[in-house]
Amino acid sequence: CGSESAVSHxxxxxxxxxxxxxxxxxxxxxxxxxxxxxxxxxxxxxxxxQSLVAVGKVKAMQHKPSEANAFCQDAMAMMGDxxxxxxxxxxxxxxxxxxxxxxxxxxxxxxxxxxxxxTKTILEAAGSTDCY
Numbered sequence: 001c002g003s004e005s006a007v008s009h010x011x012x013x014x015x016x017x018x019x020x021x022x023x024x025x026x027x028x029x030x031x032x033x034x035x036x037x038x039x040x041x042x043x044x045x046x047x048x049x050q051s052l053v054a055v056g057k058v059k060a061m062q063h064k065p066s067e068a069n070a071f072c073q074d075a076m077a078m079m080g081d082x083x084x085x086x087x088x089x090x091x092x093x094x095x096x097x098x099x100x101x102x103x104x105x106x107x108x109x110x111x112x113x114x115x116x117x118x119t120k121t122i123l124e125a126a127g128s129t130d131c132y
Contacts, residue, residue: 012038016054020061028058046091049078053098060105068106072099082122089126093119 012035019028036051056071076099083092096119103111 013050020054020057023061025058025061028061032058045078049075049095052078053095053102056102057098057105060102065106065108068102069108072102075099083126089123093123 012031016028016031016035019031032051032054036048036055039048039051042048052071052075056068056075059065059068059071075095079092079095083089096115100112100115100119103109103115
């Protein structure tokens with residue numbers, strides 16, 4: 001992976017994903033919160049956005065809709081109104097899919113419909129109709 005820091009980032013990322021997939025709420029909460037704290041200090045925008053989305057997912061798993069919504073809103077505010085280049089289109093779209101999934105898990109279907117429609121419109125404008 002290049003450096004010890006990159007290896008530990010990858011290990012924490014994989015541990016967060018695994019904990020979320022296994023629905024181990026305690027582990028997911030601890031790991032994702034630790035990652036978020038590190039990413040806030042580190043200042044890497046892309047990683048911070050990913051951490052906000054992950055913590056939003058965990059808050060949804062914990063049945064804390066207002067907290068989940070706050071993390072998703074923070075992530076979307078940082079993401080802006082769409083991908084900044086064609087290289088980031090797929091990553092942007094995948095983050096939006098995670099956010100839409102979080103709202104779906106919370107039963108916030110009006111939010112799901114609005115965000116899915118917005119995402120589709122933005123991707124079509126970017127010429128990326130194969131992303132959805």
